[in-house]
Amino acid sequence: MTEVIRLDRVSLWRRTQEEFSYDLKKTILSILEGKYRKPAKKMVLDQIDLVVKSGEKVGIIGANGSGKSTLLKVICGILQPTSGTVRVRGQIAPLIELGAGFDPEISVKDNILLYGVLLGFSRAQMRTRVREILEFAELEDYALVPVKGLSSGMVARLGFAIATDVQPDILILDEVLSVGDESFKNKCKQRIDKFWNGNATILVVSHDLEFIKQSCNQAIWLDKGKIRFIGDASQAVDYYLEFVTGGGNF
Numbered sequence: 001m002t003e004v005i006r007l008d009r010v011s012l013w014r015r016t017q018e019e020f021s022y023d024l025k026k027t028i029l030s031i032l033e034g035k036y037r038k039p040a041k042k043m044v045l046d047q048i049d050l051v052v053k054s055g056e057k058v059g060i061i062g063a064n065g066s067g068k069s070t071l072l073k074v075i076c077g078i079l080q081p082t083s084g085t086v087r088v089r090g091q092i093a094p095l096i097e098l099g100a101g102f103d104p105e106i107s108v109k110d111n112i113l114l115y116g117v118l119l120g121f122s123r124a125q126m127r128t129r130v131r132e133i134l135e136f137a138e139l140e141d142y143a144l145v146p147v148k149g150l151s152s153g154m155v156a157r158l159g160f161a162i163a164t165d166v167q168p169d170i171l172i173l174d175e176v177l178s179v180g181d182e183s184f185k186n187k188c189k190q191r192i193d194k195f196w197n198g199n200a201t202i203l204v205v206s207h208d209l210e211f212i213k214q215s216c217n218q219a220i221w222l223d224k225g226k227i228r229f230i231g232d233a234s235q236a237v238d239y240y241l242e243f244v245t246g247g248g249n250f
Helices: 017-021 025-033 066-074 108-118 122-127 130-137 152-165 181-196 211-214 233-243
Strands: 003-015 041-053 058-059 083-088 092-097 170-174 201-205 220-224 226-232
Touching: 003 066, 003 201, 041 066, 041 201, 041 226, 058 066, 058 211, 058 233, 066 083, 066 092, 066 201, 066 220, 092 152, 092 233, 108 122, 108 130, 108 152, 130 152, 152 181, 170 181, 211 233, 220 233, 226 233
Parallel strands: 058 201, 058 220, 092 170, 170 201
Antiparallel strands: 003 041, 003 083, 220 226
């Protein structure tokens, strides 16, 4: 199988909340008072080496704060690594922060065109998809309404409809989807199942370990930004559970 994702020695440092809270005035005052100290940074990903091949279904597990969502964002190009290289071959549909790329001031229809262009499609291609996307998102009556006039649930439905309408080579899922009411959730599940049963490469972050065991052929266990194990999904889950129940010993 062909390599579609490759990470070589990828590390990422991120600013802590303390550094985000610093402003110029506070910094000058602390310097004048002799109390200034450089705000800390935290290593979120630490020397990650990873290869994902075409068609693989890969689960990513680990405790909260272990770097799972950050890893997906680096693969999608949302975040740039501090060091190392990321190579991706194929078109990615990132279901991470649904609707994060929307412009709230322009219409739903124009946002569909914009979002599609960001995913790598031409405006002409996206124009042919607008009607189906609106129908799936159940937003036919909102085509000309600015996105800021939609509820958060509507925005999430729109983001899901666009990202999954484009038939990506690589599907990135962060946590189990809970978009809309039960009827819409069922539509989402059916669409995801089509990708799952097809040739798409899928990376999924989930705390549902039984789902990872049953649905993924490979899994990555992340712990404090490091890969503790990568391999068979069932084995990865068993090792992780052994680590958790054993009080952090492995």
